Amino acid sequence: MAARVGLLPHAILVSSRALPTPRARVPYPLPPVPSYLRHASSSASRSCRASPRFVAVRAMASGNPYAAELAAAKKAVTLAAKLCQTVQQDIMHSGVQAKADKSPVTVADYGSQILVGFSLKMDVSSGPFSLVAEEDSDELRKDGAEEILEDITDLVNETIFDDGSYNISFTKEGILSAIDDGKSEGGPSGRHWVLDPIDGTKGFLRGDQYAIALALLDEGKVVLGVLACPNLPLSSINNINGNSSGDKVGALFSATIGCGAQVESLDGSPPQKVIAFILINNLKFLTYLLSY
Structure with missing residues (x-):
């Protein structure tokens, strides 16, 4: 998508393990740790930590004002991930289109956007309802x-039928209309969902990593975000189950403003792990990672 926004733009995330002695100095000066991070209270995070996955009523009791929206967002990207997995496994090479900029677009782009918008x-x-999407x-x-x-x-109708959450079937005209539900231009007021139906199209096409990325903006502020990562091994996430995750694949990340972030299995099986960060004063102890 044209822009990327983060729930914690200045937060410093590091491993919860013991900090090792750095092997080398950072080759450039780093900014100081913001004071609000050094002294931030964790009470809001504790109040939201026990929120269940899709049960909005219980989550509301934990103090999360966006509990219903979070549950709906998780459900929407999980449904879209099922379609994406089917396409990637069975027909990803037979449904490729080209955008005006020649970047690849697949059946899964459209299907993912339809299912997320419909579910929300x-x-x-x-x-x-306002959805800012790609297609x-x-x-x-x-x-x-x-x-x-x-x-x-x-594919959309098969995914909905197999999931069993909704008793509905789309016509072709209904599919076209559902895609165009994502044509909102957003704005600084009101609530707007923002979706990248497949973040990492090239990775998706080669059978590698990608994500369904969804966020909610409320009065111009990012208040909620979810990432469905169907091909991410849980073993790559430190101790998500309190022990070895084996070869299980598929992760769902979520975060709500004031309530911290969590990761869980994409198939809905427990447990849900709180993603923690350590507040430090010396940036030389940070581990730096680069993406590619």
Whole structure:
């Protein structure tokens, strides 16, 4: 997507393990740790720590004002991840389109966006619905797009049926309309969902890592975010189950403003692990990571 936003733009995240002696100095000066991080209270995080996965009523009791939205967001990206996994495993090479900028777009891009938007509209009833997403239906309305539109329609309906959460079936015109639900331009007021239906398209196409990334903006502030990572091994996340995670694959990350962040298995199996960070005064003890 055009922009990326973080729930904690200045937060410093490090491992909860004992800090090792640094092997080398950082080759450039680093900014000081913000005072609000050094002295931040953890009471808000503790109050939200026990929130269950999709049960909004119990989560509300923990003090999370966005509990219902968080539950709906988790459900939406989990549903989209099921479709993406099917496409990646079975037909990812047969449903490739090209955007105007020549970057790859797959059936899963459209299907993921449809399912996230549809699920949110079904489960979040507060105020008008606004979704800022990547795709529109223009390419699918052109001559020659009938086959890919049929593939999307079939995959969306099969995913909804297999999941069992909703008793609904889309027509092709309904699919086109659902895609265009993501054409909102957002704005500084009101609530707006922001979606990247497949963050990491090239990784997705080669059978590697990708994420379904969803956030909620409320009056211009990012208040909630979820990441579904279908191919991420749980063993790569430090001690998520309190022991070895074996070869289990699929992680769901979530965070709400004032309530911290959590990670859990994408299939919904317990437990949910709180993602902690250590407040430090000396940045030389940080471990630096680069992505590629």
